[in-house]
Amino acid sequence: MIQGIAASHGIAIAKAYQLVTPELTYEKKSIDDPNKETERLEKALATAKGELEKIREHTRKEMGDEHAEIFSAHLLILDDPEMINPIKDKIKSENVLAEAALEETTNMFVDMFKNMDNAYMQERAADIQDVTKRVLAHLLGVTVPNPALIDEEVIIIANDLTPSDTAQLNREFVRGFATDIGGRTSHSAIMARSLEIPAVVGTKEITGSVKQDDMVIIDGIEGNVIVNPTDGQIDEYKEKQATFERQKEEWAKLKGEPTITEDKEQVELAANIGTPDDVESVLTNGGEGIGLYRTEFLYMGKSQLPTEDEQFDAYKSVLEKMEDKPVVVRTLDIGGDKELSYLDLPDELNPFLGFRAIRFCLENEDVFRTQLRALLRASVYGNLKIMFPMVATLEEFRQAKGVLLDEKENLKDEGNSISDNIEIGIMVEIPSTAVIARQFAKEVDFFSIGTNDLIQYTMAADRMNERVSYLYQPYHPAILNLINTVIEAAHHEDKWVGMCGEMAGDSIAIPALLGLGLDEFSMSATSILPARTQIRGLSKEKMSSYKDKFLSMGTAEEVVEFVKEKTE
Numbered sequence: 039m040i041q042g043i044a045a046s047h048g049i050a051i052a053k054a055y056q057l058v059t060p061e062l063t064y065e066k067k068s069i070d071d072p073n074k075e076t077e078r079l080e081k082a083l084a085t086a087k088g089e090l091e092k093i094r095e096h097t098r099k100e101m102g103d104e105h106a107e108i109f110s111a112h113l114l115i116l117d118d119p120e121m122i123n124p125i126k127d128k129i130k131s132e133n134v135l136a137e138a139a140l141e142e143t144t145n146m147f148v149d150m151f152k153n154m155d156n157a158y159m160q161e162r163a164a165d166i167q168d169v170t171k172r173v174l175a176h177l178l179g180v181t182v183p184n185p186a187l188i189d190e191e192v193i194i195i196a197n198d199l200t201p202s203d204t205a206q207l208n209r210e211f212v213r214g215f216a217t218d219i220g221g222r223t224s225h226s227a228i229m230a231r232s233l234e235i236p237a238v239v240g241t242k243e244i245t246g247s248v249k250q251d252d253m254v255i256i257d258g259i260e261g262n263v264i265v266n267p268t269d270g271q272i273d274e275y276k277e278k279q280a281t282f283e284r285q286k287e288e289w290a291k292l293k294g295e296p297t298i299t300e301d302k303e304q305v306e307l308a309a310n311i312g313t314p315d316d317v318e319s320v321l322t323n324g325g326e327g328i329g330l331y332r333t334e335f336l337y338m339g340k341s342q343l344p345t346e347d348e349q350f351d352a353y354k355s356v357l358e359k360m361e362d363k364p365v366v367v368r369t370l371d372i373g374g375d376k377e378l379s380y381l382d383l384p385d386e387l388n389p390f391l392g393f394r395a396i397r398f399c400l401e402n403e404d405v406f407r408t409q410l411r412a413l414l415r416a417s418v419y420g421n422l423k424i425m426f427p428m429v430a431t432l433e434e435f436r437q438a439k440g441v442l443l444d445e446k447e448n449l450k451d452e453g454n455s456i457s458d459n460i461e462i463g464i465m466v467e468i469p470s471t472a473v474i475a476r477q478f479a480k481e482v483d484f485f486s487i488g489t490n491d492l493i494q495y496t497m498a499a500d501r502m503n504e505r506v507s508y509l510y511q512p513y514h515p516a517i518l519n520l521i522n523t524v525i526e527a528a529h530h531e532d533k534w535v536g537m538c539g540e541m542a543g544d545s546i547a548i549p550a551l552l553g554l555g556l557d558e559f560s561m562s563a564t565s566i567l568p569a570r571t572q573i574r575g576l577s578k579e580k581m582s583s584y585k586d587k588f589l590s591m592g593t594a595e596e597v598v599e600f601v602k603e604k605t606e
């Protein structure tokens with residue numbers, strides 16, 4: 039049995055699909071027969087094209103035209119004589135292997151495009167790099183995994199899954215996944231929860247321990263993976279799977295019920311989403327609103343930035359489907375583990391502490407304004423609230439709000455109708471902001487505490503690094519005290535506070551958060567019904583009376599013991 043971190047609940051039993059990028063190395067040597075090399079190149083190009091056409095078709099069917107566009111861009115490159123002829127010429131004139139001619143020629147184009155002062159051309163550089171890898175793999179005879187083409191039930195085994203890999207997974211056939219790296223709050227784990235597939239992350243060794251087509255059991259409840267299980271183990275886990283399904287049926291009985299504590303205090307249970315498609319699961323799981331719409335996914339898995347109209351359609355569709363329920367949309371939070379290859383931003387030593395989120399948006403105002411315009415135009419279709427991610431200073435908030443109000447005026451001047459009741463808030467993810475929440479509370483309409491980042495910054499423990507995942511301690515008194523500061527500050531100014539980090543759906547944290555006075559809990563849709571069941575059995579007054587006690591404790595362990603004892 040391989041132990042990892044339980045990232046998404048449920049049990050899955052299926053064959054393994056290794057999603058590992060192959061080594062693309064070759065020996066540089068001169069060749070005798072340039073015609074033979076050219077033929078090898080032609081063959082690799084044809085195979086790559088066939089494969090890309092299939093992926094494009096599949097993506098178009100599963101995810102729509104927009105997501106398929108990137109593959110059209112890749113196909114265009116393979117059909118471009120200005121790209122392909124120089125590769126062939128190089129084979130003939132320099133007597134080099136097709137691999138070397140391909141790499142050297144495409145590298146030249148990549149460098150040229152990267153250095154152009156034109157975002158469109160810079161985006162093309164990333165496409166060329168991607169396509170080159172695919173053709174090179176075919177020349178070397180190694181298999182490139184194509185997760186979009188999976189057509190039987192599998193469990194994905196990978197070192198890590200980037201959010202865009204996760205977005206491409208076929209929901210119908212991917213039963214679960216296990217990775218070597220990552221923690222409970224890495225974005226692949228978060229997406230697994232919204233796709234409702236079991237996942238175990240941070241196993242350190244899964245890719246080395248599982249072969250393609252091995253039978254695998256993923257236990258996303260305990261965080262275990264079993265490779266090539268015995269018949270007895272398969273029966274045992276099928277039983278566990280059935281128990282989990284029965285438990286889900288119990289929870290489902292509270293779908294349309296309000297979230298009221300034993301002493302009749304109401305809180306709001308909202309959901310976190312990544313795409314408009316996720317709304318369906320929010321509604322079937324009884325979500326009372328959307329506490330976090332991570333808009334980054336609109337920007338990912340594409341070859342260029344989404345247009346204002348594309349974004350408008352997505353926001354409008356979410357607002358309409360949610361009717362008048364609150365929808366908190368977070369502006370672009372790119373960076374950290376969420377990359378946009380087409381922006382071609384330089385690699386950073388500490389991406390989670392780097393040029394990301396609001397920092398990026400304030401420096402790339404055109405990108406920011408496009409998103410704000412789309413949001414403002416969509417505001418008349420529902421109950422929209424906008425929040426900015428990773429705010430570290432009041433100046434950042436003021437500047438971002440200034441841009442938003444400026445676009446609002448521009449749109450009105452252009453004759454658009456915009457809602458006049460859009461609340462503007464911030465994520466509290468950076469300790470500096472939590473510490474001076476009193477000052478922020480005078481200017482924002484609401485806070486949403488992003489504990490995934492707040493914990494990593496407070497504990498100085500990278501959320502992607504499984505070696506320090508023991509420091510992801512939501513119940514640590516330092517974290518609880520920061521949360522308390524934020525809630526008190528907001529309530530002092532009659533503002534509301536939500537939490538959209540994973541901690542909001544954590545059954546040990548919930549009683550403590552209720553005691554601290556949190557107003558809105560936003561979580562993966564599948565956590566809503568278990569959370570509602572739990573909250574209906576708790577007394578807010580009783581939990582508040584323990585507040586001073588757990589805030590003054592020394593360790594997370596003491597807090598856990600205490601909460602468990604008081605809620606038994």
Ligand code: PEP
Pocket residue numbers: 223330332371467487488489490491492538539540
């Ligand atoms: C957070 O940091 O808690 C959060 C909700 O944002 P994300 O997980 O997208 O960084």
Ligand code: MG
Pocket residue numbers: 467488490491
């Ligand atoms: Mg965050």
